[in-house]
Amino acid sequence: MIGIRKASIICSLLTVLPLILLIHAMRYNHEIFVGVLVYIALAIGCIQILMDDPVSKGETLKNRMVMALTMPNFAILGLKMILLA
Numbered sequence: 001m002i003g004i005r006k007a008s009i010i011c012s013l014l015t016v017l018p019l020i021l022l023i024h025a026m027r028y029n030h031e032i033f034v035g036v037l038v039y040i041a042l043a044i045g046c047i048q049i050l051m052d053d054p055v056s057k058g059e060t061l062k063n064r065m066v067m068a069l070t071m072p073n074f075a076i077l078g079l080k081m082i083l084l085a
Contacts, residue, residue, distance in 0.1 A: 008050040015043045015050075015068070022072075034079050035072035042068035
């Protein structure tokens, strides 16, 4: 409805929002630093596709967005398991 370009800009801004929350949470729990790094790497990949051509690279974008939502959790879980061992 608003167009591909405007929707891409809005999605890019929404991709950065969890990063702000993660950095704030990192003040209280330093172990999530690994998750923040993983999220930054994956979010950059998503934003690159959004700014390039999200329509033709839709499948890749979807896969990277799913990874951006799940991989930081696995990174933090792995770190917690290593630290508890």
